[in-house]
Amino acid sequence: MRAFISGRIDLTQAEAVRDLIDAQTEYQTRLASRQLKGELSNYLQPIKTDLLEIIVHLESAVEFVEENLNTSSIETLAKHIAGIVKKLKRLADSYEFGRIVRSGVKLAIVGRPNVGKSSFFNMLLQKDRAIVTDIPGTTRDSLVEQASLGSIPVHLVDTAGIHQTSDIIEKMGIERSYTAMVDADLVLQLIDGSTYLTDEDKNLLTKCFENPVPFALIINKADLELKVTPEDLIKLNPDKIIEKNIFTVSAKTYQGFDELQKNLVISFFQKDLSSQEDTLILDARHFSLISNTIEELHEGVERLREGYSEEVALCHLHLALKKLGEITGETTIEDILGQIFSTFCVGK
Ligand SMILES: Nc1nc2c(ncn2[C@@H]2O[C@H](COP(=O)(O)OP(=O)(O)OP(=O)(O)O)[C@@H](O)[C@H]2O)c(=O)[nH]1
Ligand SMILES: [Mg+2]
Missing domain, CATH: 3.40.50.300 (P-loop containing nucleotide triphosphate hydrolases)
Structure with missing residues (x-):
């Protein structure tokens, strides 16, 4: 707990310490050690960066472009988001087996x-x-x-x-x-x-x-x-x-x-998993947050396609990023602000 509060480890790593203590099988121990080394955070980090880029791009469109996005820009964005959803879906799907590894x-x-x-x-x-x-x-x-x-x-x-x-x-x-x-x-x-x-x-x-x-x-x-x-x-x-x-x-x-x-x-x-070495979701909290993230991403794309303003879509994307951030226990708003300010040189 102290290590998490002082920022030396993230929330998934703190949870891994708990799982290591509770582990009853060798495989559970191995998976908890991998998570303690930051495996899940490392899997999520590039996804977060991607999502952040999309948000920044959309924020800047709202800020600096007069008209709404055209269909082809929306579809490019949708494709980018679909790539993120695919990676998250693989993780969410692994929970079916992860739950079994954890609870038997x-x-x-x-x-x-x-x-x-x-x-x-x-x-x-x-x-x-x-x-x-x-x-x-x-x-x-x-x-x-x-x-x-x-x-x-x-x-x-x-x-x-x-x-x-x-x-x-x-x-x-x-x-x-x-x-x-x-x-x-x-x-x-x-x-x-x-x-x-x-x-x-x-x-x-x-x-x-x-x-x-x-x-x-x-x-x-x-x-x-x-x-x-x-x-x-x-x-x-x-x-x-x-x-x-x-x-x-x-x-x-x-x-x-x-x-x-x-x-x-x-x-x-273990039908759908290619190998025991793939990153697995073992925890119901992680599964629920990843599922929420996927839902928010879907909602965001749908609103854009339905012709709502970018702000509405952005609301969903921000929520998606917040949910992802909750897995590792970090505050994401500072990330967004930092990125926006650094990219667009807007004075604080
Ligand atoms: N040769 C041989 N005998 C076995 C084997 N498995 C069980 N037996 C024998 O089969 C008999 C019944 O075994 P149990 O394990 O009690 O069978 P069960 O299905 O639990 O029987 P119930 O509780 O009465 O329904 C015993 O005499 C066992 O020693 C086996 O693989 N080979
Ligand atoms: Mg018997």
């Missing part, structure tokens, strides 16, 4: 009884947390634990095996399994690969199709002779089941665990 994803492990859900849950946690037995119906209630998968924090939910039953306690547990499916960010349906698919597997698969949450299929018990292959599953519904969302593992021998760690979360939640 909820994974619900579901399946019929005895397919190895609790064993799989223990494998992901790398500890013997849930009770495992060969008696179907061992897990009666949902169980939640935190772990990290491929550098992403995950909230894992082990659930009671889903099947037809008249046992009242089991029924209550199964209701909770369905709730976990709806509440999750990603559903993992486990299948016992050592036996042929049953109607219970297929019925649950239909539930996965109907559920609005994405799902992956895990063929477990790969240490035994496999009776179910990814191709068998794809054949059931080639529109909804794709190869990259099927993983084959053994919760007993950990076969396939590395592949799962590497690809599961990334293939579902």
Whole structure:
């Protein structure tokens, strides 16, 4: 706080110190360190300079030119602003993944009884947390634990095996399994690969199709002779089941665990990012300010195109710059004045 007030670091760097303290995964630590070095501020700085130039140009048109801007000048300006919006949009889009890196994803492990859900849950946690037995119906209630998968924090939910039953306690547990499916960010349906698919597997698969949450299929018990292959599953519904969302593992021998760690979360939640090294937005405050900036820029261009005076458009552009400045915590009005006075030599 003192470092921020005295101007030694900006607000994003102060926030990075907080994130470093709170970091739970190595990737979170790495991202916070990058932000502490000023990565986000450095990304935003040239955008701010560009926007400032546009504002100064427009201010001078208002000040020194009698008539309104003509259509071609407006379109040149609009193109320039579109370039800024594109860069900001990339940043705003990164928040979908950034939010996940920061807060994690909820994974619900579901399946019929005895397919190895609790064993799989223990494998992901790398500890013997849930009770495992060969008696179907061992897990009666949902169980939640935190772990990290491929550098992403995950909230894992082990659930009671889903099947037809008249046992009242089991029924209550199964209701909770369905709730976990709806509440999750990603559903993992486990299948016992050592036996042929049953109607219970297929019925649950239909539930996965109907559920609005994405799902992956895990063929477990790969240490035994496999009776179910990814191709068998794809054949059931080639529109909804794709190869990259099927993983084959053994919760007993950990076969396939590395592949799962590497690809599961990334293939579902890091789709649009070219690399983990791109600048990411992790913070809701940054996301909201960047979205506001984009809106103000759009508004500014629209008002100019609609024939409003430049002052109206300038109001939006000033607001856009103010919002950008709020990310790093600086006051932008002095920047504008300084730039205007230096460029146009207008006496103070
Ligand atoms: N060979 C082999 N056995 C496994 C594997 N995973 C689980 N099992 C065995 O399968 C049986 C059931 O495992 P659980 O993890 O309790 O299965 P579950 O799906 O949680 O079962 P419920 O809680 O009853 O729904 C146990 O005997 C496990 O040891 C595996 O990858 N390979
Ligand atoms: Mg279980």
